[in-house]
Amino acid sequence: MSFLDKIHACNVWDPADFVPLLLGGERIGSLRQSAMDHLRRWPRYFRVETHCVQTHCVEWIDPPTDFDARSAVLAEVVGCLVEEGVLTHLHGELYPVTAGNRDQARCLVDRACAPFFGMRAFGQHLNGFVRTPTGIEMWIGRRSADRRLYPRRLDHLVAGGLPYGLSLIENLRKECQEEAGMSPQLADQAVPVGALTYCRDSDRGLKPDVIYCYDLEVPEDFQPRCHDGEVETFYRMPVEEVRDLVRDSDEFKLNCNLVIIDFLIRHGLILQTDPDYLEIIRGLRAPLP
Missing domain, CATH: 3.90.79.10 (Nucleoside Triphosphate Pyrophosphohydrolase)
Known part of the structure; x- marks a missing residue:
């Protein structure tokens, strides 16, 4: 050792195993294939952009302009995934969803769920x-x-x-x-x-x-x-x-x-x-x- x-x-990670999750052109997360497939169930929120058979990205479409409203959308999705056992639990602490620093947060997500979305x-x-x-x-x-x-x-x-x-x-x-x-x-x-x-x-x-x-x-x-x-x-x-x-x-x-x-x-x-x-x-x- x-x-x-x-x-x-x-x-240890392979970028080819993940696709970007975009909000307003910013990469706010990185999704596994399985996570991307779950988000397809919310077509009013997420659009999977593909070229031929390759997935290029998942885009959060028509996101609310309000910080709290965007956070509520993620909380709704996360709540369903926890109820179904896709996500094991909620931590009860909220993390900033950001492509950069903490003070550049676009919304919030429960701490336990950040890895599912590949969020910082x-x-x-x-x-x-x-x-x-x-x-x-x-x-x-x-x-x-x-x-x-x-x-x-x-x-x-x-x-x-x-x-x-x-x-x-x-x-x-x-x-x-x-x-x-x-x-x-x-x-x-x-x-x-x-x-x-x-x-x-x-x-x-x-x-x-x-x-x-x-x-x-x-x-x-x-x-x-x-x-x-x-x-x-x-x-x-x-x-x-x-x-x-x-x-x-x-x-x-x-x-x-x-x-x-x-x-x-x-x-x-x-x-x-x-x-x-x-x-x-x-x-x-x-x-x-």
Whole structure:
């Protein structure tokens, strides 16, 4: 195994397996054949454009001009698909539907349904660490056994989705409190260190995702406490041990590997002399459709 293996695992998809979902000429999603076939059932909303036998795109036709009305159309479609078992559940958080940034949202969709449409999703991950006389140690969480995705896999001290209507700092404060029992004052000391992108074909559809990343040096006596039930226990590990787990195992939730690799680069724990160094850096910011 290698760091590149972890990057490639987050970027496995074949563009030929997906067709664009367009709204007003913008690509707001990418649909599998099966998802496209389901949308054919709503011809008043979606038109499948074909040339010969090849599908070129699915276009949202005559969309409402109002933001809330467009969101209501998607909610209607999603509600039917959940009732029929095509989609397994609703998450209850709304994500922006956008071809670009969060502030360019055209409407909203339930978080759990974004991969079905291949819509862009946003999240925040925080590297919590302590400086000790022997080096850096990182706080790592183990996800609860009842988590729908990646049960009992290792995770960041704080990581979560970024719903519509909350600013970056507001959501980070919320996640820090819920997942680690952190005060707003401590959460506000987190340092924004960039953003990572990846695009992966998953069981639920395409995930063209954006992760906003943060570093937070916590006090020596800090002890995280999870309040939302998502984490069953926390560990404080030497960063070298974390590095080896990322490189040599599948212990971590898949996208956490990318954020930790970025941390390792910035803290000099993946050297510029590494033969994969440039490819690793490029791979952390994959182009999104």
